[in-house]
Amino acid sequence: MRDGEEMLQLNVARLKRIPGDSARYKQDVQMPSFKVQGESVNFSGPVVIDVVIDNTGKHLVVEGKASGKLKLACSRCLDFFEYSFEVPVKEVYTAAPEEDADEAVSFTGDFLDISPEITKSIIMHLPMKALCREECRGLCPVCGINLNERQCRCAGKDIAPRLNVLKKYFEQKE
Ligand SMILES: [Zn+2]
Ligand SMILES: [Zn+2]
Structure with a gap:
């Protein structure tokens, strides 16, 4: 994989055609860096996603977790260290955005890219003060x-x- 191609793409071609069906997706993915308060945060290695997607007939409901490592700067010694995270992932997607414009994230085609929602969850669960170790x-x-x-x-x-x-x-x- 080259840079720019490392997208988190879940193939829902089959699932989205079978109301009531669900499928589990467990895979390692590359995630792009993101910004928190103007600071760029990078991942250290792949992110493991483990989610179940339910086709409710109206929506594709994604629920599960994502885990991996971030490179964070210690708030005490300022050194970078590997910070392990495991965060919940829950989002509702729709292929018909006109119906539930503010309830669900719309998508088109046969692939679901849930990386924005994973990034959102990681940011929400970041510690206020990251420490390289408790006794830093x-x-x-x-x-x-x-x-x-x-x-x-x-x-x-x-x-x-x-x-x-x-x-x-x-x-x-x-
Ligand atoms: Zn430290
Ligand atoms: Zn001194």
Whole structure:
């Protein structure tokens, strides 16, 4: 596959002709990067989609989940890391947009591209503050080095007296 051809296309040629029928689609797909608050977010590897599509006679109802990895910047140390996600996917599609213009996403032909809905769900479920790991030590507020990688000599210099009291308290407890 070349860039630009990596579309998420679910073949519904048969399904859309049989009201009451449903089909499961499980596949690895390539998804294009997307933007959140002006920042471009890239996927790391394929996205696994696992959905069931029901033909209700009027609509094609897609329901399932998508999982994969994103490259996110840690909000503490600013390093990029792989963030695993699994998000629900639910959307209603119609081949007759004039009937339910605001209820369903319209599509034409025999293929359904659900990638916009998957991207929407991923954005909705993104963490407010992404962390490379729970115990990320972040950047030194004084010299700016990444404290996960190196230790600097700033530590302790600027600790407020109140924090020193706390520090002593915890040392006693240990
Ligand atoms: Zn971090
Ligand atoms: Zn420092």
